Amino acid sequence: MLVPVGSARAIEFVAEAAGDWALHCHMTHHLMNQMGHAFPNMIGVKPGGLDAKVRALLPGYMTMGQTGMAGMGEMGMPVPPNSIPMVGRQGKHDFITMGGMFTVLKVRARLDGYKDPGWYDNPPGTLAEAAGAESLRRDGIDVDAPAPVEPGSPA
Incomplete structure (x- = not known):
């Protein structure tokens, strides 16, 4: 659903599937808050001394981090008083690495x-978990078989 700048929409729905449901969006008008900036996406870039150089023009500037928002909860980045911080928060199973327009x-x-x-108490057997050798064998997977070789890769 597209919601124009400065407006709101009321959404009515039947909430019949119990659980904790993540809602997040990225829309053009979010560029008006701290989700937007005039710099290109820096994910994967090692900024080195960039922050110190940019702070000469923009005091308090912080690069978003090499893995996106995942480390922002520990960064302690200050935000304007009228903003919701994009730092994420601790969830039931792990740290939720989103903020801003997230609920x-x-x-x-x-x-x-x-x-x-x-937090929602998931019924037994409904959460993903790492499969061990025994559960893989029980599901008919031969854990002792050699891994398949991808076409074009060295044997």
Whole structure:
């Protein structure tokens, strides 16, 4: 859904799938807050002394980091008082590495008021987990077989 600058939309829906649902977006008008800047995407770039040089013109400047927003929670980047920080937050299973236009919609069968219900308790067997050799064998996967060779790669 596209929502023009300076406007809002009310969305009505039936919340029948219990859980914690991530909602995030990137829209052009977000360039008006701290999600936008005049510099190219720096993901993967090692900025070296860039921050110090840019701070001569923009005091307090910080490069977004080599892996995107993943490290921003630890950076302590100050934000304007009228902004929501893009630093992410601790989630139930790990650190949520998004901020800005991000929220978690918490759907439960019964909610008593507006108090945070806490993190969703996933039913047993519904979360992904690392597969060990025993579970792979149980699923018919031969863990002792040599890995397939990709076409064009050295044997």
